[in-house]
Amino acid sequence: MEKRLPFVIAVILSLTLALAGVRWLTLVLTHQQHDAHMLAKARQLGRVVALYPQTPPPALWDALTDDADIHAASLYVAGQPRLQTRNQVPGIGDYQRVELRLTGQRLLSLTFYHHPMPWQQVFVAMLPMLLGVLLLLWLLFRLARSCWQQRQQIATFETEAKSGQVAQQGSFPEARARLLGQQKRIHTLEAQQQQLDGLLHSAAWLDERTGLGNRLFFEQRLATWLQESEGNRIGCVMLLELSHLDGVADSDFEPWQRQLVQLLQDKAQGWPDAVLSRLDDDEYGLLLPQMPTKDGQSFALGLIKDLERLPKPKGLTGNDWLHLGWTLYQAGDDTALVLDKTAMALRGAQLQGENAVMAADVESMPQVETGSVRWRTLLDQVLGRQSVNLVTEPVHSLDGDVHHLRVRALITDPKGQKIDDSVFMPMACRVGQEEAMTKLCLQLLLAKLDQARNRGHRLVFRVCVDALLKPGFSRWLQLALLEVRDLLPQLMLSVTEFELAQHGKTLAEPLRQLGTIGVGVAVERLGQHSKRSPWQDIPPRMLKLHSSMVRQIHRNSEQQLWVQRLVQKAVDSNTEVVATGIVDNDERLCLQRLGVSAGEGPLFGHGAWDPL
Secondary structure (H helix, E strand, O other), X not given: OOOOHHHHXXXXXXXXXXXXXXXXXXXXXXXXXXXXXXHHHHHHHHHHHOOOOOOOOHHHHHHHHOOOOEEEEEEEEOOEEEEEOOOOOOOOOOXXXXXXXXXXXXXXXXXXXXXXXXXXXXXXXXXXXXXXXHHHHHHHHHHHHHHHHHHHHHHHHHHHHHOOOOOOOOOHHHHHHHHHHHHXXXXXXXXXXXXXXXXXXXXXXXXXXXXXXXHHHHHHHHHHHOOOOOOOXXXXXXXXXXXXXXXXXXXXXXXXXXXXXXXXXXXHHOOOOOEEEEEEOOEEEEEEEOOOHHHHHHHHHHHXXXXXXXXXXXXXXXXXXXXXXXXXXXXXXXXXXXXXXXXXXXHHHHHOOOOEEEEEOOOOOOOOXXXXXXXXXXXXXXXXXXXXXXXXXXXXXXXXXXXXXXXXXXXXXXXXXXXXXXXXXXXXXXXOOHHHHHHHHHHHHHOOHHHHHHHOOOEEEEOOHHHHOOHHHHHXXXXXXXXXXXXXXXXXXXXXXXXXXXXXXXXXXXXXXXXXXXXXXXXXXXXXXXXXXXXXXXXXXXXXXXXXXHOOHHHOHHHHHHXXXXXXXXXXXXXXXXXXXXXXXXXXXXXXXXOOOEEEOOOOOOOOOEEO
């Protein structure tokens, strides 16, 4: 305490001087404000007098000049005084005169009280604050030098610790301070590792100029969707190319490109799991999974219209600078063939001359019924009969044992065809039936938890996010889960990385509440998008890698390093990592070496869906 007493006294003294200086500075500013106020009052009086061609009425003049701050006021017309106040003799030193020239050879003269503040008085007023600031700077210098000395001691301590010869000198508080310094270094290293993760993710798959995915990222995501075995198994691929940009200066092109990229991102975010990439200098690619022909045509035409409405940069003229080609794909197609068809459609659009859209080979693709009326009728019938069937597919550990069961919901259309929830749930959201359908599926699932516990199985079910975000549904779900709280270790509800990144904290909050009750949360399709996923905000019980992160991972060192870092962070938060889309044994062995717990894909066989 005796060592700190001079420091405390110096701090108190500096603060006292600073406060005294602030008090004097306030006085100076008050004087200046009074003078500015009087000048504004003089101008206001001049505007009123200017409303009259010669002189205002005497009564109005007396009312305007009857002010405690105005000591004399005179109105001259052609050099002759016409109106005057009673006190016309200014004092000595304490008054200041302001003269305003008006129209019609008129002159308004005002004398008001002035607060003189010579520079010596201003300096004296500022002196205490200057001394206080200098004293504070001196204290900061002493503090910085003390911190530097402590850093030197910590460095010495680290050197001794590495060599195994920690000095026994020094007291316990000094050792504790050194350990705290070590903890700060650890936090700094963790932040640097997070930054490294982002760099690893962006180095291989991001375009440096726009931050979008590059060609490798786009082709890899397309190849993954061509292996999709669930849902509609179709989608759209679009190529957008800009032309005649040679005459646009860089200073005009860069802000226009930012607007264009932002518009493309906004359009892409409107479709689930959409992928936007910059393939070349002036070429962009859009991948829209599970988008049928009708929606693809309207999306392409709407995109062209929105881009045409952007303000053109200088040097870009005419209406032949924007062309879009698109086609449909279905699962099983060859990646190169799909891209060739899309490029052919783009060339056809460019041959039309003006801004145009061209589609290639979309009539031969299977069409998906998207009519709202038919879907509403079908879903109403399903809800009325409660005719939803739950089926399961096993997910294996990399050693071959069953890790958990993936649960899907199936309905039957009037033609007798089975439709799973990846198809009918988006349509339920479109017609406003997502809450009722999700409730029905979860009621059936909760009734099966006792059976799953007896068999030693964990169940994972993808919940509809649109329903989960509704407060009424969230409260119902919490109450329903509390009724079977003893069985909740057997249940996990999953969302996708896209949904978690799209809704952010709005979705993270109900997911954290589910975790508090005892329900596990799983995040699927991790690594599909180029942006960093906020999964650590939940935290989840399971992470499922997107199949694009697994494909040929034994030949891709960047993917291996990214997965290894993900597994390390997952271990710290007691989270399992599961891979999807494992094709061959080399991928399985590589994932097992990296610490992945389980996997699914063609290597394990899809098999038949078993009733739950």
